[in-house]
Amino acid sequence: TELAYIRNFSIVAHIDHGKSTLADRLIQLTGTVAERDMKDQLLDAMDIERERGITIKANTVRIEYPAKDGNTYVLNLIDTPGHVDFSYEVSRSMQAVEGSLLVVDATQGVEAQTLANVYTAIDADHEIVPVLNKVDLPAADCARVREQIEDVIGIEADNAVEISAKTGIGIPDVLEAIVQRLPPPQEGDRNAPLKAMLVDSKYDPYLGVVVIVRVIDGVLRKGQRIRMMKSGGTYDIDRVGIYRPAMENVDELGPGEIGYITAQIKQVRDTRVGDTITTEKSPTPKALPGFKPSVPVVFCGLFPVDTNDFEDMRDAIEKLALNDASFTFEMETSAALGFGFRCGFLGLLHLEVIRDRLEREYNIELITTAPSVVFKVHTRDGAVMDLHNPADMPDPGLVERVEEPRIKATILVPDEYLGDVLKLCQERRGIQEDLTYAGSRAMVVYDLPLAEVVFDFYDRLKSVTKGYASFDYYILGYREDNLVRMSILVNDEPVDALAMMVHRDRAEMRGRAMCEKLKELIPRHMFKIPIQAAIGGRVIARETLSAMRKDVTAKCYGGDATRKRKLLEKQKAGKKKMRQFGKVEIPQEAFINALKMD
Numbered sequence: 001t002e003l004a005y006i007r008n009f010s011i012v013a014h015i016d017h018g019k020s021t022l023a024d025r026l027i028q029l030t031g032t033v034a035e036r037d038m039k040d041q042l043l044d045a046m047d048i049e050r051e052r053g054i055t056i057k058a059n060t061v062r063i064e065y066p067a068k069d070g071n072t073y074v075l076n077l078i079d080t081p082g083h084v085d086f087s088y089e090v091s092r093s094m095q096a097v098e099g100s101l102l103v104v105d106a107t108q109g110v111e112a113q114t115l116a117n118v119y120t121a122i123d124a125d126h127e128i129v130p131v132l133n134k135v136d137l138p139a140a141d142c143a144r145v146r147e148q149i150e151d152v153i154g155i156e157a158d159n160a161v162e163i164s165a166k167t168g169i170g171i172p173d174v175l176e177a178i179v180q181r182l183p184p185p186q187e188g189d190r191n192a193p194l195k196a197m198l199v200d201s202k203y204d205p206y207l208g209v210v211v212i213v214r215v216i217d218g219v220l221r222k223g224q225r226i227r228m229m230k231s232g233g234t235y236d237i238d239r240v241g242i243y244r245p246a247m248e249n250v251d252e253l254g255p256g257e258i259g260y261i262t263a264q265i266k267q268v269r270d271t272r273v274g275d276t277i278t279t280e281k282s283p284t285p286k287a288l289p290g291f292k293p294s295v296p297v298v299f300c301g302l303f304p305v306d307t308n309d310f311e312d313m314r315d316a317i318e319k320l321a322l323n324d325a326s327f328t329f330e331m332e333t334s335a336a337l338g339f340g341f342r343c344g345f346l347g348l349l350h351l352e353v354i355r356d357r358l359e360r361e362y363n364i365e366l367i368t369t370a371p372s373v374v375f376k377v378h379t380r381d382g383a384v385m386d387l388h389n390p391a392d393m394p395d396p397g398l399v400e401r402v403e404e405p406r407i408k409a410t411i412l413v414p415d416e417y418l419g420d421v422l423k424l425c426q427e428r429r430g431i432q433e434d435l436t437y438a439g440s441r442a443m444v445v446y447d448l449p450l451a452e453v454v455f456d457f458y459d460r461l462k463s464v465t466k467g468y469a470s471f472d473y474y475i476l477g478y479r480e481d482n483l484v485r486m487s488i489l490v491n492d493e494p495v496d497a498l499a500m501m502v503h504r505d506r507a508e509m510r511g512r513a514m515c516e517k518l519k520e521l522i523p524r525h526m527f528k529i530p531i532q533a534a535i536g537g538r539v540i541a542r543e544t545l546s547a548m549r550k551d552v553t554a555k556c557y558g559g560d561a562t563r564k565r566k567l568l569e570k571q572k573a574g575k576k577k578m579r580q581f582g583k584v585e586i587p588q589e590a591f592i593n594a595l596k597m598d
């Protein structure tokens with residue numbers, strides 16, 4: 001196709017503002033998919049993605065659109081993950097297109113991820129068409145949202161397209177706007193050596209690894225021997241195609257085009273987002289700029305509840321890792337939990353997705369230890385270690401200083417909840433950097449320790465703002481602070497899986513909270529159980545769980561038989577998920593719940 005008739009674009013939006021629904025409507029209105037094959041959220045393929053309404057892998061679809069100017073255009077939509085965990089992937093796929101539709105829910109207005117995602121698009125030099133969605137709802141206020149887009153984002157919104165992705169209002173206008181207002185791809189040279197960007201890749205059980213590519217120069221064809229310039233692998237292309245969104249083979253992909261290739265690549269791990277694809281025979285002299293492998297920032301231990309599942313778990317983890325280059329794992333042994341794995345993730349959502357898949361697709365019940373970040377520990381002998389697990393923290397006497405990752409967080413929240421948000425950020429050792437207003441909403445910017453965010457910050461933020469706050473962040477870098485390891489001892493035995501890094505000034509408070517929580521979470525035994533928090537050898541907090549009375553059902557007054565039975569059943573169910581620590585049984589949930597702060 002001639003470049004003048006190609007438009008490559010992505011859709012950026014805050015979660016739930018209607019990105020997937022709009023994509024569906026564009027596909028439907030252009031007849032890309034026969035009506036009978038239409039189902040909601042065509043682009044969100046994976047089950048977990050569908051259930052959570054999030055997209056993790058980039059998807060692409062080619063749409064043909066006969067425009068009002070009499071020409072038929074080829075529109076390539078790249079649907080990218082909208083979540084901060086995958087921000088590097090998002091920024092790469094943005095580089096593969098020239099424009100974005102900025103979808104804003106007209107009943108909600110601009111949210112934190114709207115900002116984060118639109119700034120990524122602006123960084124990639126995109127032309128941006130604002131689209132106001134959900135105008136079918138009575139609460140839609142297009143005038144207000146227009147103003148907000150102009151004030152907060154700083155782009156013109158006069159000519160924003162008003163639509164309802166649900167009912168179909170305005171969809172033809174979106175198609176016209178794509179053609180008229182977004183630029184065609186930059187001139188590429190068909191005769192130059194091949195230069196293509198690796199946008200994303202995914203595993204297909206029949207075809208092996210399928211790689212989404214954007215061609216800059218040259219032509220991709222079946223039979224070519226290609227080289228990935230950064231990762232170094234060479235492969236023979238056995239298939240070149242496009243998504244409509246079903247896969248369809250084509251003879252070639254030329255400059256400006258987006259599609260896929262397969263080349264007998266065994267693992268997604270062998271393909272790196274942002275890599276440059278060229279031919280082995282006449283390679284392009286210069287790779288695309290800015291390649292960086294994504295590194296995990298959040299770590300936690302995953303242990304099978306049933307120790308007999310360990311081998312199955314290893315298989316499952318290895319399989320998942322083949323198809324997710326940003327997920328890392330190594331074997332870990334815990335005195336408390338036995339054999340398991342220390343796993344690294346791009347963020348909390350990534351962690352949840354992997355954990356869910358292990359539990360659901362592979363049927364393995366897991367104990368997850370508290371998520372932790374990577375601390376940089378400078379020891380007195382001048383060495384620096386990356387600490388992935390608080391259990392590996394050297395003796396306090398050997399440590400010179402500890403650095404931790406800090407983030408810049410942007411939070412948008414209705415005025416009335418601002419006070420609670422500031423309090424929460426303050427409690428989490430935040431440093432306020434900015435506070436501005438857009439209408440009745442406040443936008444606060446905080447510098448926060450990532451360690452304080454990875455556990456339950458989202459949950460807390462949602463609960464103190466009744467769900468009205470939105471949040472986004474990026475990592476600033478490492479900074480020193482007074483950080484120590486706090487251990488937890490149950491019945492005088494340290495439970496390694498509960499050890500955590502804390503700020504020295506907060507250690508007593510956290511330690512007390514942990515001991516109190518554990519006292520509630522650990523069932524009574526026939527003997528007294530001391531629960532202690534300690535730094536080095538020094539105990540900083542202590543609770544005592546008193547011994548059990550004879551009959552657990554005694555506290556159910558009277559003869560309420562169902563209540564008694566329920567209590568006993570609950571105890572039985574709880575039994576399965578208990579872990580033995582010396583003489584003490586600790587229920588599985590205790591490992592996560594003990595760390596939640598109210």
Ligand code: GDP
Nearest residue numbers: 013015016017018019020021133134164165166
């Ligand atoms: P995404 O997270 O941005 O991909 O959002 P979705 O496309 O999944 O939409 C989120 C929710 O909003 C879904 O329940 C949609 O049915 C609903 N929705 C999307 N567009 C519209 C619209 O124009 N009007 C109304 N009333 N609901 C919409």
Ligand code: MG
Nearest residue numbers: 019020053054
């Ligand atoms: Mg979606």
